[in-house]
Amino acid sequence: MSSPTIFYNLGKITVWLWCRLIKKKNIKYSNIIFQYSDWLFWSIGLVIGILIIVCGYFLLIQLES
DSSP: OOHHHHHHHHHHHHHHHIIIIISOOOOOGGGHHHHSOHHHHHHHHHHHHHHHHHHHHHHHHHHHO
C-alpha cells in the first residue's frame, strides 16, 4: 500500500468513526464515500499522518537522550 493510499484510508476511517461514535449516525464504511467529499478524507488523513510522524520523531529524540 502506498503512502497516499494510507493517508486517504486513515482519513476515511477517522470520518467513519466520528460519524459512528460522535454523531451516532450509522453509515456503512463502504457508503461513506457517497456522503462526504474525497478532499475531506485526504485533508484529515494528511493532518493525522503528519501528527503521527511528528510525535514519533519527538518520541525517538526523547528515547535517545
